[in-house]
Amino acid sequence: MLLERAEAVSVVDPVAGALRSAGSIDRLPTPTTPRDPWAARHRRRLVGAEVVLAAAAALVVLVAHDGVVPPAGGLFWASVSLVLAWPLLLAVTGAYEERTFGIGSDEFHRIGRAGLLLLAGLGFLSYAAELDLSRGLVVVGVPALALATVVERYGARHLLHRQRLQGRCVKRVVVVGRGGAVLELVDRLSRTSHAGLQVVAACVTPDDRARVARVVGLPVAGLDDVVATAARVQADTIAVTSASETAAQYLRSLSWQLEGTGLELLVAPGLVEVAGPRLHIRPFDGLPLLAVEQPRFEGWRRVVKTVLDRSVALGALLVLAPLFGALALAVRLTSPGGVFYRQERIGLNGEPFTMLKFRSMVSGADQQVAGLSDGNDADGLLFKMRSDPRVTPVGRWLRRLSLDELPQLVNVLTGTMSLVGPRPPLPQEVARYDSSVSRRLLVKPGLTGLWQISGRSDLPWEEAVRLDLRYVENWSLALDLQILWKTARAVATASGAY
Numbered sequence: 138m139l140l141e142r143a144e145a146v147s148v149v150d151p152v153a154g155a156l157r158s159a160g161s162i163d164r165l166p167t168p169t170t171p172r173d174p175w176a177a178r179h180r181r182r183l184v185g186a187e188v189v190l191a192a193a194a195a196l197v198v199l200v201a202h203d204g205v206v207p208p209a210g211g212l213f214w215a216s217v218s219l220v221l222a223w224p225l226l227l228a229v230t231g232a233y234e235e236r237t238f239g240i241g242s243d244e245f246h247r248i249g250r251a252g253l254l255l256l257a258g259l260g261f262l263s264y265a266a267e268l269d270l271s272r273g274l275v276v277v278g279v280p281a282l283a284l285a286t287v288v289e290r291y292g293a294r295h296l297l298h299r300q301r302l303q304g305r306c307v308k309r310v311v312v313v314g315r316g317g318a319v320l321e322l323v324d325r326l327s328r329t330s331h332a333g334l335q336v337v338a339a340c341v342t343p344d345d346r347a348r349v350a351r352v353v354g355l356p357v358a359g360l361d362d363v364v365a366t367a368a369r370v371q372a373d374t375i376a377v378t379s380a381s382e383t384a385a386q387y388l389r390s391l392s393w394q395l396e397g398t399g400l401e402l403l404v405a406p407g408l409v410e411v412a413g414p415r416l417h418i419r420p421f422d423g424l425p426l427l428a429v430e431q432p433r434f435e436g437w438r439r440v441v442k443t444v445l446d447r448s449v450a451l452g453a454l455l456v457l458a459p460l461f462g463a464l465a466l467a468v469r470l471t472s473p474g475g476v477f478y479r480q481e482r483i484g485l486n487g488e489p490f491t492m493l494k495f496r497s498m499v500s501g502a503d504q505q506v507a508g509l510s511d512g513n514d515a516d517g518l519l520f521k522m523r524s525d526p527r528v529t530p531v532g533r534w535l536r537r538l539s540l541d542e543l544p545q546l547v548n549v550l551t552g553t554m555s556l557v558g559p560r561p562p563l564p565q566e567v568a569r570y571d572s573s574v575s576r577r578l579l580v581k582p583g584l585t586g587l588w589q590i591s592g593r594s595d596l597p598w599e600e601a602v603r604l605d606l607r608y609v610e611n612w613s614l615a616l617d618l619q620i621l622w623k624t625a626r627a628v629a630t631a632s633g634a635y
Contacts, residue, residue, distance in 0.1 A: 175300075175305065175306040175307075176235040176238065179238055179293070179297065179306070180233050180235075182293065183233065183289075183290070183293060184224050184233070186289050186293070187223060187224050187227060187286055187289065188220055188223075188224055190223075190282060190285050190286055190289060191219040191220045191222075191223040191224070191282060192219075192220050193285075194216075194219055194278050194279075194281060194282040194285070195216035195217055195219045195220060195278075196216075197278065197281075198216050198274045198277075198278040199213065199216050215259060215262070215274060216274060216278075219255075219278075219282065222255060222258070223251070223255065223282060223286075226251040226254050226255055226258075227247070227248065227251045227286075229251070229254070230247040230248075230250045230251045230254070231247050232244060232247040232248055232251060238294075238297060238333075239294055239297045239298060239301070239306075239331065239332065239333055240331070240332050240333070242615050242616075242619065244290060244294075245287055245290065246615075248283060248286050248287055248290065249283065251283070252279060252280065252282070252283030255279050255282075255283075256275060256279050259274065259275055259279065260275070297333075298331040301330055301331050301332075301333050302330055302331060304335065306333060307330075307333045307334065307335040308333055308334055308335065308373055308374045308401070309335055309337045309370065309371060309372040309373055309374065310326070310334045310335060310336050310337065310372060310374045310375070310376050310403075311336075311337065311338045311339065311340060311363065311366055311367050311370065311372045311374070311375050311376070312326075312336055312338075312339045312340070312376050312378065313339070313340045313341075313360065313363055313375060313376065313377045313378065313391075314340075314341065314377060314378030315341065315342055315345060315378065316341050316342065316344070316345025316346075316348055316349050317345075318378035319339050319341050319345070319349055319378055320349060320352060320353070321378075322376065322378050322405060323336050323339070323353055334374065334376070336353070336355065337355060337356075337370045337371075337372055338355055338356040338357065338358065338366050338367070338369075338370045338372065339353060339355060339356075339357045339358075340357070340358045340359060340360050340362060340363045340366055341357060341359070341360070342359075342360060343359060346358075346359070356369070356370055360387070363375060363391060363394070364394050364395065364398065364400075367398075367400055368398075372400070373399070373400060373401060374400065374401045374402075374403060375391070375395065375400055375401070375402050375403065376403045376404075376405065377391070377402070377403070377404045377405065378405050388404065438613070438614055441614060442555065442614060442617065443552070445556070445617075446549050446555050446556050447549065447550055447552070449549075449556060450546045450547075450549035450550040450556070451550055453546050454546050454547070454550065457543065457546075460543075461543065461544075464495055464535070464540060464543070465495070467531050468495055468496055468497075468529075468531060468532075468535075471529060471530065471531045472496075472499060472500075472529045472531070472532075473500060474496055474499070474500035475496060475500075476495065476496060477493055477494065477495065477496060477544060478493070478494045478495070478496040478497070478498070479491050479492070479493060480492050480494070480563075481563075481564060482561040482562065482563060482564075482582065483561070483562050483563070483564055483566075483567045483578065483582075484553050484554065484561065484578075484581060484582055485553075485578065485579075485580065485581045485582075486578060486579075487567065487578050489564065490548070490553040490554075492545060492548055492553075492554070492561055493544035493545060493547055493548060494541050494542060494544055494545065495532075495535055495540065495541040495543065495544060496529075496532070496541075497528055497529060497531075497532025497533070497535050497536050497541045498525070498527040498528050498529060498532055499527050499529060538628065539628045542584060545584045546584070548584075549584060552581075553581070554581055554582050554583060554584060555580070555581040555582070555583045555584070556583060556584050556585065556617070556621065557583045557584070557585055557586055557608075557616075557617040557620050557621060558580050558581050558582045558583025558584075558586055558608065559577040559580065559582050559583060559586055559588070559605035559608060559609065560582060560583075560586060560588050560601065560605060561582035561583075562577065562582070573606070574602055574606075576606055576609050576610075577602070577605045577606065577609060579609055580608075580609055580612060585620060585621065585624040585627075586604070586605065586608055586620060587604040587605070587607060587608050587620060588601050588604050588605060589620075589624055589627055590620060590623040590624055590626075590627045591604055
């Protein structure tokens with residue numbers, strides 16, 4: 138959804154130059170044939186796959202049942218009914234709605250709800266009709282079917298993302314608003330092309346038309362020409378940014394103009410990095426208002442996160458003990474100095490702690506930073522070099538595979554870090570934080586995070602901060618599990634690791 142992937146915020150004129158220098162706008166996919174019925178095709182493929190999964194689950198339950206299952210028995214018909222009941226329940230919970238395809242976790246939540254409904258239905262049917270259903274159907278068959286459907290949807294999503302990166306299976310979008318906000322939203326959509334929103338035109342204020350047209354290289358019209366522009370470029374979605382010219386009266390008038398056109402209207406609220414479960418539309422005496430819940434950093438979910446962190450860290454340390462020994466020996470034998478590198482970092486609520494890593498640089502590397510400042514490849518408050526002369530041969534290999542980070546499992550076990558969280562900052566970085574960036578310290582720093590799965594050292598400073606703030610504002614257990622799942626791929630590809 139636009140609210141999850143493209144929160145717009147008004148920016149000043151330097152954004153235009155930044156967009157051009159970063160080449161963000163140039164990465165927009167080539168426009169495709171308009172009105173592509175990709176959603177219907179994608180839905181048919183999902184239904185077909187899930188009918189097959191339900192049939193396979195029914196067959197497994199019948200084959201695994203002790204003894205012969207009579208064709209007229211309750212277990213036989215309950216198993217066969219899965220073929221129709223499962224896709225029907227997925228449809229009832231909205232798992233086939235186009236807005237859930239390809240982005241967010243809502244698609245998987247709806248599969249879980251369908252699984253719970255199926256369990257409840259089987260339980261009620263068994264009790265009401267006095268059927269002797271197999272425990273294998275309820276305890277194993279249905280949960281396995283739901284899990285297999287999640288895996289199948291994940292594969293379908295990956296395929297859909299690949300198609301969207303090629304400019305297929307997308308919605309053609311006209312962005313409406315002030316020049317700076319439009320440029321920011323176009324940049325966000327170009328960097329999240331897997332979300333399936335492809336900008337094909339813009340409508341801005343008269344003073345911004347020349348600048349926006351020069352930067353985006355797309356048709357640009359005025360705020361009064363939205364419908365005509367959408368028809369001309371064959372768009373199917375209008376995305377309105379948060380700005381004074383797109384206030385209530387203008388939005389109401391625009392929504393009236395779009396009636397009967399089949400065009401979808403999306404509104405970016407201008408709340409940077411606030412998305413997902415924290416945003417709700419609530420009617421107050423007929424007046425719809427966008428309710429923004431405060432982020433929650435305490436409660437039972439925090440307790441579950443702490444227990445999960447320490448349990449996984451302890452298990453990983455025990456399982457990886459032989460690997461730790463081999464890496465420690467490699468570091469010790471290939472360069473003089475200690476095995477571990479200890480560095481002060483800032484953790485939860487600004488409390489300092491000592492972070493552990495396998496040493497990947499020569500001893501005394503910290504004292505050589507001043508002489509290498511001209512070769513800094515990072516921006517903002519970070520210091521990074523792609524070809525850092527201080528890195529040892531073994532250290533370069535450790536960094537590429539992120540093995541140097543493994544000792545931070547000890548930090549997770551002791552409670553100073555979490556498995557997932559913002560990047561642990563240095564004291565000199567925190568000393569230069571403004572009030573907004575300081576919000577990164579409201580949660581524990583993490584062994585991995587959104588920055589890890591989004592490019593790591595390849596990210597500019599502003600983008601790294603944005604990802605950390607997004608995590609802080611929208612933290613949930615589901616988001617943690619999603620990040621952990623994607624971390625394995627980021628480590629395997631060594632993206633941004635140097």
